[in-house]
Amino acid sequence: MNIVRTELPEVIIIEPKLFGDQRGFFLETYQFHRYVEQGVSRPFVQDNMSRSVYGVLRGLHLQNPVTQGKLVTALRGKVLDVAVDVRVGSSNFGRHVAVELSEENRRQLWVPRGFAHGFVVLSETADFFYKCDDLYSPKDEISIRWDDPAIGIDWGVEKPSLSTKDADAPLLTDVKNLPVYGQI
Secondary structure (H helix, E strand, O other): OEEEEOOOOOOEEEEOOEEEEOOEEEEOOOOHHHHHHOOOOOOOOEEEEEEEEOOEEEEEEEEOOOOOOEEEEEEEOEEEEEEEEOOEOOOOOOOEEEEEEEOOOOOEEEEOOOEEEEEEEOOOEEEEEEEEOOOOOHHHEEEOOOOOOOOOOOOOOOOOEOOHHHHOOOOHHHOOOOOEOOOO
C-alpha cells in the first residue's frame, strides 16, 4: 500500500495495492500489521455503510468523550471526504484536509480520534464504508456546522442536502465538549 501524508500529520491517505486483469481486480482493504505500522493501531469494533445520492452532505460529526477513529472509503461512486482537527490545544485546531475518495481511486482516509468528519456525494450515488475503532455512542455525538466560515471547507456542491441535525449544528466556537489535544 502507498501512504500519502497530509497537511495534518495524524490524517493519512491510504492507497491499497490493486491487482487487476481482464477478469476484474483484487485488493487488500485492511491488514492489521500494515496499518499498525502507519499509526492505525486500535482494533476496529464496528463497521458502517451508507448509501447517499448526489449532493447529500453528512457531517461534520465526532464523539466525545467516547471518541472514534474512522477508516473510510467510497465503495461505489465519488465523495469529497473531510477531516477537521477539533482538539482543543492542537496547533492545527480548526484546520481541515479534504480528499476525493472514489471507486476508481480506491483510496482510504484515516480520520483519527479528536477529528470531526464529514463527506459530500459528488456522483449520482455513493456507497460509503467506515471501519470504527469504538462503538457508536449517541450520547457522546457532537455535530459542527458544515459551512462554518472559520473552518472554510469548499465542499464543491452549491446547495447540499442536509439532515435537520446537520443544518442546525453549531459553529465550532460554540461547541463546548470538544476533545483535548494530548488526552485522547
